Amino acid sequence: MSDVRSGPCQWETVIGLEAHVHLRTASKLFCACPNKFGGEPNTRICPVCSGMPGALPVINGRAVALAVQAGLALGCAVNLHSLFSRKSYFYPDLPNGFQTSQLEPPVCSSGLFRLEASGGTRVNPEIRINRIHLEDDAGKCIHMGSSCSMVDLNRAGTPMIEIVTEPDLRSGAEAAEFMRQLRKLLMYLDITDGNMEEGSMRCDVNVSLRPFGAKEYGTRAELKNLNSFISVRAAVEFEEERQKEILEAQGAVEQETRLFDPESCTTRAMRSKEDAPDYRYFPNPDLPPIILTQAFVDKIHGSLPERPEKRRERYVETLGLHDEEASLLAASAALADYFEAALALCSSPKRVAGLILGELLPEASRRSVAFADLGFSPARLAHTVTMLEQGKVSLKVVQDLFSELLDSGESVEKLAEKKGLLQVSDAGALEQAVLAAIEANPAEAADYRAGKKKLLAFFVGRVMRETKGAGNPAVINELVKKHLGA
């Protein structure tokens, strides 16, 4: 078994987790403001998300669809009728004085997540999902010293789902691994951008201890707002030790909410059960119930992509991609779909993967846009691959011209032709260049003839440079061998 039960410890750690996940939508949950991280404070706000008098919320249908998609991916039952409630508390970053969340019924209930085994976890444990509900995020307070705080409402109204597990996790490592794998799945489905630094994913963790074999749960502490895998693990492990000490001294763990300090890797009490706020949930009268049709749910179910693990395996085993290439492509359903769409129109998985990973993604990241926003259709990618295959252009030229290819909208061979970079495969035309290269480098030519066959690449390179990359390397190879001997 795993290391959790090793050692003298007689306590079993029981963990339930609430993951807060920002949804990738164009606009906020209840208004048309852009759903984007950062920006000048209070520039992405309107009467609705800044809680102006008289403003009213209108639900973002895309957010509901993403919540349903997440639910289906986690094996949940989708509730065709669910309700928004007001959760009341005062804080300066909460414009309405209440959060709009879901109590009963939430959009999804009772699912199951199969954790893949990893260091520190049990063997493929099953983590039951209690529920998934939709809610809006608050703004942010920026504290400027002790006497001044500022409020930025750009984040207020960001659509989120909260994924609540049953208390099925058994160690800090497992809790962190759950978050890691959950993030991977939700990013694959493009439900979230998964950006932990920007707070797109964070979690609260409930930790309690009980003697091994006990049926009853111990008293739990809730650890709030953990925003990295390392914090999740460290917070749970600190809490395990803290509670163990109390229990072994015959003390009682208090039910309380605790804050984790990532600097010292300790937790400290924030509020006790008695101080727990009374949120006074009740149905939000400004929002009618969310009524979904079974057909809507079925449609989303039908369009759920193949699981990422399956896809990766298939890419390696049937397409012959490297493990790493396959993993990168299968990390996002959208990317994998793109890859497959291009592949359907040409015949070289290697080249398609190479261009996506070597050119398309780096170019997107240079331009700070999503790859899909480059507007380079799978058909154009496939055409480029076909041109490569047919020897019309060289890989070097494609690489050099890639940025222009994106901007111009022209086909790769047109672009290459304009620049005189169409691949030259005509032996007659290349022979001149090969002879010139031999003549210009007599020492190397002599070495080659003396048996230093590695210099073949040197001569091919010279000729390529001479032809600005347009020479067909295979043809040049043959010509060099012809004149210097194989």
Place this chain on the structure above:
Amino acid sequence: MPEIYDLSLSRVAEGLRNKEYGVSEVVESALARIEATEPKLNACISILADAAREQAVRMDKQGPQKNQPLWGVPVGFKDVICLKGSRTTCASRFLENFRPFYDAEVAVRMKEAGAVVLAKTNMDEFAMGSTTENSCFGRTANPWDLERVPGGSSGGSAASVAAKQVFAALGSDTGGSIRQPAGFCGCVGLKPTYGRVSRYGVVAFGSSFDQVGPLTRTVEDCARVFAVLAGPDAKDSTSARLDLHPEGLPEQDFVAKAGRGRSEEPADTLKGMKIGVPDEFWESGLTAEVEERCRDILKKLEGQGATLVPVSLPNQKYALAVYYIMASAEAGTNLARFDGVRYGRRAENPADLLDLYVSSRSRGFGEEVQRRIMLGTFVLSSGYYDAYYRKAAQIRRLLLRDFENALDLERGGCHALLAPTSPCAAWKFGSLSADPLTVYKMDLLTVTLNLVGLPGLALSAGLGRESGMPAGIQIMGRPFDEAALLRLGAVIERLAPGLGEPAGI
């Protein structure tokens, strides 16, 4: 030759269209009337004279616009309706200097119809109250007797219309706040079906109860303004996606129907119509004069061929309790946004965050508002939710069933129900203010319609024999069938004794 301000909205709109007078003349006439009556009434919180005059000049230059049914007509807005750039106070210290940077949807529609907003009218703070005494700008007087309340919370709108300051005013009705003051001041007030008129930009009191509607001098005027307000709004999720009247008639037809038969009334106008008389409303401690006036209307309707049907709404006895539980729960959370952080009143030099909230809100909100917030907070508290809110929500559904049974035409139900708007006529200032519970009880006959979301049209049944004050009667009808209410209202308007001029001004 009557003054322009004396004319009905329908007549003045016609005169403007025919260029009998210009917008500036109409605006000046109304402003002169405001100047003459306002010292006695205090019906307005803000008088937008400069803006209205400028707008009038622009409009006169441009000439009448065919597609603007209210072109050039001066109107008032209850100060709960956001008007871009104009102070919108809700009669609260908290919002004393608040200027919204957006228009309420109803403001947009009224402007697009060509109306000139002349005044923001007085009200009970955040629409909580039925006397317009709970205003940080002072109380409004009833034009029929300056010693009496105009009703509320849209008391400023009702008094302004009854005193002919404006040709129509918008009010909001959460538990009777349009119908009760319309009854008290002798004007016409319509609470539309919940979802009929957009609530966007109307500062919320009870979100599942609030509806904006017109207060006017005649039923026809009411129909004209209602036709402008009604219709779906994508910014309000509770707005009904209904463009058409249930019978398939376009909104514009309300006007034609309401105005029908301005000439002599044939004796069988109402032949075949069943009018329900709910016991629970008529046997609820009405004053003799109110009962007399309203029964007289019933008799006259019978004379027009209508059949009176006794009706029972067994859950009506719970209506008041259910209303004060649910409306306060919604109000408490709706008012949570007034925290002193982003706009409105903020306490100076608060000791800490809690002090910022407590001081800003304690000083910003009046007594009645604080009472409702506490009530709302209590009924939603952990451990009390099931006993209060959940139970109330269940009874609310039962009440709706009572009305569905009474109005179910296919099973022999009524076309409409009729009842007084209040158990009594307008009372004297201060006579009830020491006893909030008694004032709450005065809402007994109006809160029910808000609980069930159905439309109600209030108008005068004549002057009471003892008080000499108007007695209000309300027609309650089927959902989204305001046209039927306006039709019947027009008949009652002709049958009821004339009121003459308000005696107080």
